[in-house]
Amino acid sequence: MGILCDINLLFQETNMNFLLLLGICILAGTVGARIFQRLKIPQVVGYIVIGLIIGETGLKIISATTIEFLRPFTYFALGIIGFIIGGELKTDLFRKFGKQFFAMVIGEGIGAFLIVTPFAALFIWFMTRNFALSIAISIVIGAISSATDPASTIQVLWEYKTRGLLTTAVMAIVALDDALALTLYAFATNMADIFIGNSSISISHSIFHFLYELLGAAALGIIFGYILKKAFRYLNEHDKMLPFSIGLILVTIGLSNVFNLDIILSSMFFGITTVNLIPKRSEETFDLVKKFAPPIYVLFFVFVGARLQLSHLTLMIIIIAAIYLAGRSFGKIIGAYIGAKISGAPDNVKKYSGLCLFTQGGVAVGLSIMAGRKFSPEIADIIITVITATTLVVQLIGPSFVKYALKEAGEIGLNLTEEELIACYKVGDVMDTNPPIIRTNAVLGDILKTFSKNDYFAYPVADSENMLAGFITFQEVKHILTTSGLDMLLLAHDIMNPIRDIATPQTPLKEAFEQMKQTNANFICVVENTQSRKLAGFLELNKVNMKIAEELITRKKKAEGIA
Template sequence: MLIALQNIDIHHLNIVLMMGIVVFGGIVGAKLFQRLKIPQVIGYIVIGLIIGESALGIVPRETIETLKPLNYFALGIIGFIIGGELKLDMFRRFGKQFTAILIAEGVLAFLLVGSAATVICLLFGMETKLALAVGIVLGAISSATDPASTIQVLWEYKSRGMLTTAVTAIVALDDALALTLYGLGTAIAGILAGGTGNGIALSLLYAFLELAGALVLGLIGGAVLLWILRKTNDIQSVLAFAIGAVLLVLGLSIALNLDIILASMAMGLFITNVAPNRSKDTFELVHKFAPPIYVMFFVFVGAGIQISSLTTIAWVLVLVYVVGRSLGKMFGSSIGAKIAGSQPKIKKYLGMCLFAQGGVAVGLCILAGQRFSAYPEVGELIVLVVAATTLVVQFLGPAFVKLAVTKSGEAGLNITEDDLLTEYSVKDVMEESPAVIRHNYNLNQILDTFRQSNHICYPVVNQKDELIGVITIDGIRETFMYQEAMPWLLAEDLMRPVGHITSSGELLIEAVKRIRESHLDYMCVATGEPHKLEGLLDYRRAMRKLNAEIIRRRELVDQSFA
């Protein structure tokens, strides 16, 4: 075994071991950054940089290309979950606001980056038409926003509110705008760069067909998935069908050259709007399944970035691209929000949530590089600039999203069951005056107590009101096997030992953990020795109280939308 370990070459690890390093290392990095109050996404990317070719070289570029389907899978899962957040009612209420903001932030980023990049290329001696072509392409690509890292931060900080809703809608729609601008931009760039383009009208037609095809494919996939979900009640099968449907839509999107995020997003949008109640559990299952996929995706993003190949002009273009794009997103969203009459916090903070740039931009820059076949050095320059800016804004983006949702007061408002379990003590949800059974009650008195209440467990107390046992409905059923003895049986004959006990001051999460581990339905709440009854923790009732409180708090947040 020692010899085998000595012969391991870290630069040629098997795929399974490498994926283990990626997931485990990514999680460790995320936790370290989380302790520093930095979003986890940055931790994933930093680990990727460390194990990628920019540092240790554990994950070579060839491996990243081999594992590219995992990236598609991650983007598909993210798109599907984003679609689940897009309610048609939201678009009916805020569609005009979102459209105005989307166009303003996308177009202004396009104009600022495009004009600045053109000037830089001219200053470095590039001929006018070629410089203008590079500027147009970079400007078009700059309009895209990465939904993956942006949404990941919103989830991490449990954000909820009008700003969160606007961000989710904008990043979901930004791809469509970016593809449209890209189709127009590359058509013009192709003509300027020597007639390699397909013409403006044809390029726009291709962009339209790509978007429409992805939308139709996603809606069909959603309809098929919903039909299956209506025929299935098994939780494990629901998850398997949902993941299978996402993979099928992704595969068809790739085969047909359609936008994978838009297709998977349309599928999620369809089932959440047609069957909101039935699809709720499906999205929760997919959400819980997804974390390892996200980790690999973001680690590979970091591992795939090479910063050693950048030339002077590339570094300058990276600088003007990041500055121009950031200003365009911030001022554009603010202008759009002002025109649309949006809430002040949207005008102030929305632009800060749109800095991240990811897979769509990188994919478009690779396609753009191919358009400059007559000028391979220009195509390579575009790819390098977009790859480097992706690294920069992937660091800036999550940090600014966190800052925006924190400053706007929306962080932590998307309350979950785990949040309340940590926040509450047993006293907050226990039955403080449960129906009790005296130790000397006969069977008729016990049954009368059952009829007057609907608990499944009843504490038994002695003459000093000390807890000495419990009687359950299941336990009473067993006594009917001995009908001849029933007239003489008393509560102290029928009761069971108390078993697990909690106190009113114990954290609810600890009590619930013990209930789940022991497969219990209840736990007596008592103090002192001998035990003095304080109440009863009924697991099912406690969970109903938590769910009611979650709904109440979310409704309070949603009322601020109006």
């Protein structure tokens, strides 16, 4: 522990060491994510677990003070996430699915609120026999339970390259339910005030506060969207586009803090305005920001884990947390289902969207802290610890539910680019397993017959046991056609080229492509394994490219078909 204390001091003393800390967090987070990815668990869980290990709950390498000091990084990440989510929300999407999104957000949010509140109240009343206290606590945590964490949910969508109606619906719901959570929270704290006899703040004040947050965030986002649009006239190069966009995101975050606005909401409005004002030109900007963002996300999620403090856990709090978790999950599933059904959403959306809404993060924790400041320590402690403990649980299990739901809905991998699709494949997945083979003892007539019947650029030459001997292209045949008298003298064996490159079915397709590029070939012979020369297949570049193009179109159609 002595060493750990020293490390903690090392990080706290000078600004220089913050850089060291940031570096370690990013590196450790990335390693953690890789390990979890291998276990087929979404990467975001890996970041959070690393945070838990080095944070307040674990080794305490990062203290609460340090995290507080690094809060701007968290804001930065939230701003970027908000901006990118906004970029996914085009107005035609709302025109098409607006009713559905609205019904589902109301359904899942109110669903969680209506189930968590009475059950938690019943239990707390049973334990404390204090009606006012039980209502106050449960109505506040009920309201908070409606919030979903867009950050980790969307991370999972991005990691698994999902596309389709469920993906679109989940993205919109997690983006929009912050607003619902803020509304419910305003209502809930007022009700709680009434019950515990602390009605210094009126309902109208709360409503005003909610409207201020929502409209303020919208105004800020819209203004910066217009600024970015104007600036785009003068910014054409990547090295200017990216810094200017990031600069505007930072200013949006900074001003949100100055005016006490929700960072995700205002940067989301910034993203929405941008994507709808300049849909084509902003595509590149969103791509650039997405590429720039990963280290910031890693830090953000590592800090989420590091910040979680579970020192105040009592049996009562554990049971409230369990009721909260069960009620919230059930409420979200049922609520989202009802919302989807009323709005006529397709089956996949009805069945699976609730499962994608378990994560909770910044907004929930933030609201619990706000509630903590508002109420007496007795109530505050319970609210903050319940939300912290449940955030930990849902952040660890939520992403896996998102993955499961999207897998069941068949939307994983439908948003791959050509490069990403190539990276997914092995040679065995796309090779021609039954290519026309020219036998080593084939005479000229047979060779010409093979060429005339098929449309390959090259043909593998193999003996009767299918052992690969070489290949023949049209180039070799062309030479023979200009000579005479060789019909009975030449066999495939005489004119074939020796093997240059070979691959096995297990070779990654990307590697085979690079091999072909290096040797300037547009095909590669595939053998069973590196020790054997037994022909397993044949891979011709233009045929594979066609297969990949077809697959991309199929996936797109599938996503659109689902949509």
